[in-house]
Amino acid sequence: MKRTLVLLSFLLIVLISSLLFTVDFETYLYINAYTYIQLAFSICFILILLYSFTEWHKNGTVKLNINLIDLFIFILGSYLFIRYLFSSRFNMDPDNILFVSILVISYYYLRNVLSLNRSLNIKVVLYVMLSIGLLQLIYSILQLIGILPNLFPFKFGGSFGNPGDLANFLVVTFSISLGLLFHEDKKIIRGILLASIVLHLLIIIVSHARAAWLASIVSTILIFYIRFPQYSIRNIIRVNKNKLLRFVIVLICAFLLGVFALYKLYNLKSASADGRIFIWNICVKLITEKPVFGHGYNSFLSSFGQSQLDYFKHNPDDFKNGWLAANTVFAFNDYLQIMVEYGCIALMLLFVILYKVLAINDENKSGQKISLVFICKIAIISILLSMLFSYPLQNRTIKFCFFVLLALVSVFDDKSIMQFNLKKGHLLIAKIVLFMYMGYIFYYSLQSVNYGLKWKQAYSNSLAGTENYVSQYDSIHNFLIHDFSFVLNYGSILYKSGHYDRCTKHFEKYGYLCLSTDMYLILGRAYEETENYMKAEESYRNASQLIPHQFLPKYNLFKLYKKTNQIDKANDMALQISYMKIKVYSEVVKEIKTEINQYLLDQNVQAKSK
Secondary structure, eight states: HHHHHHHHHHHHHHHHTGGGGGSSGTTTTOOOHHHHHHHHHHHHHHHHHHHHTTTGGGGOEEEEEEEEEHHHHHHHHHHHHHHHHHHHTTTOOHHHHHHHHHHHHEEEEHHHHTTTHOOOOOOOOHHHHHHHHHHHHHHHHHHHHHHSSSSSEEEEEEEEGSHHHHHHHHHHHHHHHHHHHHTTOOOOHHHHOOOOHHHHHHHHHTTTTTHHHEEEEEHHHHHHHHHHGGSSHHHHHHTTTGHHHHHHHHHHHHHHHHHHHHHHHHHHHHHHHHHHHHHHHHHHHHHHHHHTTOOTTHHHHHHHHOOOOOHHHTTTTTTHHHHOOOOOOOSOOOHHHHHHHHHHHHHHHHHHHHHHHHTOSOOOOOOSOOHHHHHHHHHHHHHHHHHHHHHGGGGGGHHHHHHHHHHHHHHTTOOEEEEEEHHHHHHHHHHHHHHHHHHHHHHHHHHHHHHHHHHHHHHHHHHHHHHHHHHHHHHHHHTTTTHHHHHHHHHHHHHTOOOOOHHHHHHHHHGGGGOHHHHHHHHHHHHHHOOOOHHHHHHHHHHHHTTTTHHHHHHHHHHHHHHHTTHHHHHHHHHHHHHHOSOOOOOOHHHHHHHHHHHHHHHHHHHOOO
């Protein structure tokens, strides 16, 4: 019972910690949500270890059983750590790799605790995850009706800010709700679960997240298929052999209906779908460049941005994809993003783990009751489906839940491949090492919060124009330099304060971490201020080629050509701008269009007067 309470507390604290930044939205850009998760995790584990130290004398030899899932999770974690060490450009930023270690440690901890009284403990864990889903539902409903604000310019999004991210998480808890509905016997609990399902469907539908819709539909079909085996295809054919033709006709109609539904989903936001196809094509190109080991730890933003820029350099007339291009930090397909960063080795290890997890036998095959193992599998499948068209594994909360679900299913794999007998001394050494590591995570997370708050204060001072704001940025530079938002912000501050040489050197060294049109525009302006016009032109061109449909890069080129008396180039750029379609209307775009049209009119008048 004590272990169950400790497990319950551990999961609740870690999962709720991801909502802490919403207490003060103003800190969101400066303190990442996963910092709070790391902080909560380290505190919980330190307390768990301290409690275990008080009872270490009671423990005899501990028998540790390792199954194939345990082994491959260890291999995957080790590979990611090695890839981190050999990704020289990115290995100064430990955040992601620290979180990987948290996931692996959580998996083994849960695997150990859940092995005792596993059915009860697994049910507890599922209800803990469901309670977080209900909390997100309440949060998002309050945002929808205007009581609580949202983080981003969306009407709702829970603590995630984005309705797509929220829907990716709710798909998991929806699958758990629906599975538990067919598992529980008590009417009160079933009534609560039914209400939960209705609320989940409401928010998932209004989120307009098509990946979440698809995952919800497939999860529902799979649960009903198992719960009502009499309606399975095999059973229907066996019972209705004389009506086989009618059944085949119904099946064909169902297939056509499914194809039509997918077509309608595509047309619901066709531009978004086409944009993702363009992103996937670039990802495939990146994968073919380094298929085995990938481009390196946390490298997607820089690798993708450079590849997109190169594509439009060589395909300037591809107006369709140029219209869809954007500064993206996600592949909208987690499988592709994993391969871009870590290569096919990481994806193959993940597939082996998933194969072993999904192949574990169900402890209840009667069909009268959905089993806990099957509920966990369906929740995992819902994440895997969302990964096809979205980025659930880039969200720390969903990623943590994913590893929790893997642990829940792995508990039912009784096929050990290795056994270790750990004596008291070995256990004590392992606990001390783990305690020290948790202390490091705790210290690092506190430092992240501290430097995030300093960054927020420095930014506020920059807006107020106080004298020392640049020195404040300099003091936090070394700790935050691998945060892509800080890299861009720091460069803009150096430009704003007139430190043009420092700005250019900063972006020349670290600009790959925040590869975007904004970075190239600031860099181009800094070069222009130092009268390095060739470099300024190159930067503006990079900005223009990275996202061809944006006006500011071409406008800056136009102004630079006028400034340097390159009239032919200025005229050519003015004509390009005049013919450009407006994707997002703004006052800035309106002013640019007005100025360019007036310039071209004046040029025509001058030409006629000659």
